[in-house]
Amino acid sequence: MMPSQILGKDRILEAVGLHVSFGTGALSTVAVDDVSFVIARGEAYGLIGESGCGKSTILRTIAGLVETYDGALLFGNRELPRKRDKDFFRRVQMVFQDPYGSLHPRKMVESVLAEPLAIHRFDNPRKRIDAVLEAVGLGPAFRFRYPHELSGGQRQRVAIARALVIEPEVLLLDEPTSALDVSVQAEILNLLKTLRRERNVTYFMVSHDIAVITHLCDRIAVMAEGRIIEEMTAADVRGGRAREPYTRTFLEASAGYVTAS
Amino acid sequence: MVKPLLEVEDLNISFHGGRGVTHAVRGVSFCIGREKVGIVGESGSGKSQTGRAMLRLTPKGADITAKKLSFDGIDLLAATEPEMRKIRGKRISMILQDPKFSLNPLMRVGQQIVEAYRVHTPSSKAEARDKAMAMLEAVNIRNPQRVFELLPHEVSGGMGQRIMIAMMLILEPDLIIADEPTSALDVTVRRQVLTILDELVTRRGAGLMFISHDLNLVADFCDRVLVMYAGRIVEDIPARDLRHAEHPYTRALLDSLPRLDRPVDMLTVPKRDPAWLTSPTIRRAST
Amino acid sequence: MADTITRPSSLSAWLREPVPTSSWQARAQQLWLSWGALRSNPSVMFGGTVIIIVTLLAVFAPLVATHDIYAQDLSIRLQKPSSVHWLGTDELGRDVYSRLIFGARITLYIAGLTAVIAAPIGLIVGTTAGYIGGWVDTVLMRIVDVFLAFPSLILALAFVAALGPGIENAIIAISLAAWPPIARLARAETLSIRKSDYIAAVRLQKASSLRIIFNHIMPMCIPSVIVRVTLNMAAIILTAAGLGFLGLGAQPPSPEWGTMLSSAREFIFTNGMIAAIPGTAILLVSLAFNLLGDGLRDMMDPRHG
Numbered sequence: 028m029m030p031s032q033i034l035g036k037d038r039i040l041e042a043v044g045l046h047v048s049f050g051t052g053a054l055s056t057v058a059v060d061d062v063s064f065v066i067a068r069g070e071a072y073g074l075i076g077e078s079g080c081g082k083s084t085i086l087r088t089i090a091g092l093v094e095t096y097d098g099a100l101l102f103g104n105r106e107l108p109r110k111r112d113k114d115f116f117r118r119v120q121m122v123f124q125d126p127y128g129s130l131h132p133r134k135m136v137e138s139v140l141a142e143p144l145a146i147h148r149f150d151n152p153r154k155r156i157d158a159v160l161e162a163v164g165l166g167p168a169f170r171f172r173y174p175h176e177l178s179g180g181q182r183q184r185v186a187i188a189r190a191l192v193i194e195p196e197v198l199l200l201d202e203p204t205s206a207l208d209v210s211v212q213a214e215i216l217n218l219l220k221t222l223r224r225e226r227n228v229t230y231f232m233v234s235h236d237i238a239v240i241t242h243l244c245d246r247i248a249v250m251a252e253g254r255i256i257e258e259m260t261a262a263d264v265r266g267g268r269a270r271e272p273y274t275r276t277f278l279e280a281s282a283g284y285v286t287a288s
Numbered sequence: 289m290v291k292p293l294l295e296v297e298d299l300n301i302s303f304h305g306g307r308g309v310t311h312a313v314r315g316v317s318f319c320i321g322r323e324k325v326g327i328v329g330e331s332g333s334g335k336s337q338t339g340r341a342m343l344r345l346t347p348k349g350a351d352i353t354a355k356k357l358s359f360d361g362i363d364l365l366a367a368t369e370p371e372m373r374k375i376r377g378k379r380i381s382m383i384l385q386d387p388k389f390s391l392n393p394l395m396r397v398g399q400q401i402v403e404a405y406r407v408h409t410p411s412s413k414a415e416a417r418d419k420a421m422a423m424l425e426a427v428n429i430r431n432p433q434r435v436f437e438l439l440p441h442e443v444s445g446g447m448g449q450r451i452m453i454a455m456m457l458i459l460e461p462d463l464i465i466a467d468e469p470t471s472a473l474d475v476t477v478r479r480q481v482l483t484i485l486d487e488l489v490t491r492r493g494a495g496l497m498f499i500s501h502d503l504n505l506v507a508d509f510c511d512r513v514l515v516m517y518a519g520r521i522v523e524d525i526p527a528r529d530l531r532h533a534e535h536p537y538t539r540a541l542l543d544s545l546p547r548l549d550r551p552v553d554m555l556t557v558p559k560r561d562p563a564w565l566t567s568p569t570i571r572r573a574s575t
Numbered sequence: 576m577a578d579t580i581t582r583p584s585s586l587s588a589w590l591r592e593p594v595p596t597s598s599w600q601a602r603a604q605q606l607w608l609s610w611g612a613l614r615s616n617p618s619v620m621f622g623g624t625v626i627i628i629v630t631l632l633a634v635f636a637p638l639v640a641t642h643d644i645y646a647q648d649l650s651i652r653l654q655k656p657s658s659v660h661w662l663g664t665d666e667l668g669r670d671v672y673s674r675l676i677f678g679a680r681i682t683l684y685i686a687g688l689t690a691v692i693a694a695p696i697g698l699i700v701g702t703t704a705g706y707i708g709g710w711v712d713t714v715l716m717r718i719v720d721v722f723l724a725f726p727s728l729i730l731a732l733a734f735v736a737a738l739g740p741g742i743e744n745a746i747i748a749i750s751l752a753a754w755p756p757i758a759r760l761a762r763a764e765t766l767s768i769r770k771s772d773y774i775a776a777v778r779l780q781k782a783s784s785l786r787i788i789f790n791h792i793m794p795m796c797i798p799s800v801i802v803r804v805t806l807n808m809a810a811i812i813l814t815a816a817g818l819g820f821l822g823l824g825a826q827p828p829s830p831e832w833g834t835m836l837s838s839a840r841e842f843i844f845t846n847g848m849i850a851a852i853p854g855t856a857i858l859l860v861s862l863a864f865n866l867l868g869d870g871l872r873d874m875m876d877p878r879h880g
Contacts, residue, residue: 077474078445090779116781129772133794135601142790143780168594171601179331189776208330208501213544213555220554235474242546242555265548280475282548 037068039229040089040197044098047084058084059096060253068196071223071230073244074255075237077277081253082233086201089231090121117147120190121199125206126182130174136160136185137170143193155192162225163188163218180211187218191226200232204239216242237281241265249274292319293463293495294342297356301337301519304349312337312350314519317569320463324489324496326506326527329516330541338516339465339499343376360462378408381456385468387448391440398424398436401455408459423454427484446477450484457488463495471502482509503541507531515541517564524571535570536561612874619874622867629860633679642670644677644830653846665835665849666842674830675856681742681831682860685815685824688746690804693753698800700754701761702792706769707784716762719755727752728814735823742831745824749814753807760803764796798875805868809861816857832857 047059059081066072074082087093089100091111100107102115123129130139137156144152157167163184174182183203190198203219204212220243223230234240240247241264249257249271257271269275301313313334318325329335340346341357344364357364359380367375376382384390392400401420405411411419424432427450435443435451443451449469456464466485470478486509489496500506506513507530515523515538523535533539540558595601613619632639641661648668656663662672704715722730727749734748768774769792777791818824819833827834832853839850 077476090775092775092778111781113781116779121776121779123772123776125772129776131773131777131791131795134791135598137598142777142782146780146782146786171595171598173601173605186776193780209503209541210330210544210558213546213557216546217554217557237475238546238548241548242552261551265551276476280479 038065038104039068039070039102040066040231041101041104042085042089042098043101045085045088045100046097047081047088047093047095057253059088061098062250062253062255063098064248064255064258066229066231068229069227070246071232071244073232073234073240073247074250075234075240075247075277076250077235080250082250083201085250086121086199086231086233090119090199091115113147117193118195119197119199120193120195121201122183122186122190122203124202126179126186127174127206129186130182132174134173135170136165136172136174136177139185139189140192143189147193149193159188159192162191162222164214178211179207180214183207183211183215184218187215187222191222191228194226195228197229197231200230200234202234202236203232205234205236212239219243237264237278249277292321293360294320294497295356295358296338296342297354299338299341299354299357300352301334301341301346302351303347304351311519313341316516316519316521318514318521318524320495320497322493322495323512324486324498324510326498326500326510326513327516328500328503328506328513328541330501332518333516334519335499335516336467339382339467339497342463342465342497343380343382344372345382374408377404377456377461378459379461380463380465381459381461383449383452383456383464383466383469386472387445387452388440390452391448393440396437396439397443397451398432398438401451401458404455405458419458420454423458424451426457426488427451427454428480429454444477446473446481449473449481453481453485453488457492460492461494463497464489465497465499467499468501469498470505471500478505503530503545520565521569522564522567524569526572529572534572535564537564609874613870616870616874618866619870622863622865622870625859625863626867629679629863630683632676633683636676636680640670640673640676642673644669644674645828646670653842653849655848662852663846663848666838671835671849671852674835675832675852678830678832678835678853678856679860681825681829682812682815682857685742685746685749686808686811686864689749689753689811690808692746692750693807694757694800694804696750697754697757698761698793698796701758701763702765702788702796704758705762705765706788706792712762715758719758722751722755723759725752727810728817731814731818732821732823735818740823740826742825742829745815745818748818749811752814753811756807757800757803760799761796764799765792768792768795798871802868802872802875805864805871808864808868812857812861812864 042062042064045059045062046057048055048057050056062085064072074085076082084093088096094109102119107115140156140159141152144155149155156170160166160169165181165184165188169177169181169185174185177185200219204215207215216239219230222228230243232240232244241261245261247259247261247264248255249259251273257269257274259269259274263269264278267278269278296319297317299313299316300311303310303312316334316338327335327338337346341352342359342364344352346352352365354365359375362375391397398417398420401423402413402416405416405419421432421436424435429435429447429450435447440448469485470481473481485496498506498510507527510527513525513527513530514521515525515533515535517537523533523538525533525538530538531542533542537558540556543556544558546552546555589600590604590607592600595604646669650668651660651664652666652668654660654664660670660672662675665671665674700715700719704712730752731745731748734751735744738744738747774787774791777787815824815831816833816836819831820837822837825831825834827838835853836850836857839853843850
């Protein structure tokens with residue numbers, strides 16, 4: 028589905044000529060170069076590329092962790108201010124790559140989940156915490172656990188619960204399974220799939236693993252050297268219907284060591 | 289294969305920690321000849337500890353026992369520390385996941401290869417330098433003169449890993465232990481590095497112990513695969529048969545992978561069976 | 576440990592329950608685990624025991640002391656230890672043992688109050704500078720640099736000279752010299768903590784900087800600050816004693832250990848005992864704080880372990 032085809036749909040997130048560079052003068056490097064995309068409400072959009080291609084920078088820029096950029100980011104057809112407001116973070120949340128680094132080591136699960144509720148003044152925190160723990164498959168027994176008592180998969184579930192507890196419309200996923208074992212990866216991918224189905228959350232996912240991203244996303248953008256070089260549907264990826272030579276090389280390399288066998 | 293290069297029988301590794309004894313590896317037996325053997329498993333399955341035990345690089349406080357742990361007729365458990373130093377690098381070498389941690393950050397990479405060579409082989413500086421250059425070329429580094437003078441932080445991950453391979457292979461070891469050598473690399477770079485490793489290992493007739501968590505990669509790259517679960521080898525299978533493995537754990541791991549060839553709605557999450565902790569290893573000979 | 580396993584009381588069962596049912600219980604269980612680790616560390620146990628004993632002696636000084644610490648009796652001056660005067664008497668015939676016990680109050684008062692003043696200031700300045708960065712960081716850290724540029728005893732001397740001698744002024748002076756290293760430490764910790772994903776995650780919840788600093792960064796800095804303060808305690812005690820010895824801290828007839836040492840100096844060759852006693856007390860307590868700090872560092876701060 029190309030941007031033109033998305034016009035009739037409800038756009039939730041859009042980038043127009045996004046440009047991010049780090050450093051100044053001669054030392055500056057361009058991380059993201061004239062990137063545009065449109066994501067419809069309820070869609071799962073994936074960004075794939077090798078390390079240093081700028082995919083994570085795009086994600087962090089949307090999240091407001093990178094504040095200096097050119098071009099525009101639109102959320103619900105309105106341009107986002109450079110300093111994101113509170114309402115934005117009520118509606119957009121992020122899940123980080125490393126579940127060992129994204130949970131505060133000295134905070135128990137309950138306080139991790141209670142904090143966003145307190146900041147955004149939600150009522151009934153107890154009930155909401157129980158409900159979200161249930162939704163991510165952990166159950167109330169985990170309320171009073173510390174991160175060091177949890178496995179990698181359980182931590183990532185807590186991180187997903189933290190993002191979901193304030194019922195956002197968009198979830199930014201930064202390689203949410205790359206630090207996990209394959210069996211745990213399967214658990215988390217199933218969970219993300221179920222949650223999307225149940226809650227109609229829009230996913231924006233970044234990954235270097237083509238199989239993972241194709242499993243979860245409807246549309247996939249291939250990035251190289253700061254640019255989106257090709258947008259494909261999941262079916263295109265599976266069918267190997269790539270237009271750009273880079274994409275073809277990338278798909279072949281991802282398929283395994285010896286592609287022919 | 290007349291006599292295997294490495295023979296391991298009933299290897300056990302345990303750690304004595306604050307909370308009692310942890311058994312990392314429990315009764316593992318296998319042989320490696322001049323072939324590429326993959327060891328796959330999830331984190332905590334004991335695959336890395338098994339690899340490290342071959343060089344006696346297990347952390348302090350670990351207790352290693354084995355009925356047999358012999359490399360080319362040398363008993364690795366009985367060898368003295370000076371003997372081990374001779375074996376490490378010269379006869380058995382190890383490639384780790386992140387070259388950044390294995391290279392000396394203050395020394396030019398070429399110099400490090402030269403040093404590695406001269407520690408074990410008496411030779412003149414010029415001779416060692418030529419050898420290092422040739423090795424850098426062998427790992428497909430286009431401009432070895434330039435790379436020789438670089439410092440580790442100036443090289444990319446893929447380049448760093450190739451330098452590590454050059455450094456490890458310059459001594460022409462008989463056995464190479466590679467612990468997740470490509471997991472920090474991008475897919476396109478990964479393929480180049482593996483091709484180089486494959487060529488060098490095959491050409492020199494060395495043995496390779498390839499530790500990885502990536503089943504697809506191991507299935508394609510290795511000759512034989514050992515699947516580890518909870519400190520045991522549950523299956524020993526020719527790599528090309530891996531996709532038709534018998535052990536339920538191996539099967540479950542394969543099924544839990546997202547697939548590119550066809551869409552799967554929900555992935556299968558392995559259900560662990562306590563019987564796997566005691567059931568015998570399923571061994572299928574290569575045909 | 577052994578008897579709690581064989582005869583589980585309801586408390587230890589509560590502390591061992593695999594699934595805590597309240598945040599209280601979860602916290603108590605964490606404390607219980609840390610206590611287990613503490614107990615197995617000999618230097619923590621030794622240092623901690625000495626400090627607890629000294630604290631108890633100080634708290635119950637009026638009950639433990641045998642004599643009036645101010646009562647002079649020149650007829651019994653400079654006596655050797657005896658059943659009446661356990662540690663002998665000083666140059667004015669006062670009971671050294673009782674003075675030593677009351678002196679512990681002053682030493683702990685100075686050390687405790689300094690810690691209570693210096694640690695929070697250092698922590699707040701350090702974490703704020705580290706988290707907010709920019710010109711706030713520059714200004715705060717230059718102030719810290721200025722304070723660090725003075726040797727602490729000289730800085731203390733200057734303050735005492737300006738404010739006049741006395742315990743309270745000595746405490747202010749020592750605190751002024753004690754907070755900058757803590758601020759440095761807290762800032763360094765904060766710089767690495769602020770880059771972590773868990774801080775990014777709370778920023779994405781639009782938590783205020785104040786909330787992030789107080790709720791998320793400070794709890795991570797506190798262990799190393801506690802270690803630092805404990806290790807500094809020895810230096811603080813020595814500075815306090817030094818000021819007392821120079822006549823700029825506690826004033827006679829106060830039984831502060833440094834002051835006692837100072838007045839015993841004249842008799843050091845004729846009756847070494849009365850100088851050695853407060854000296855040993857200073858040594859023992861600073862050593863105890865050092866051992867406690869070292870042990871705590873081994874446990875809480877694996878980077879130095």
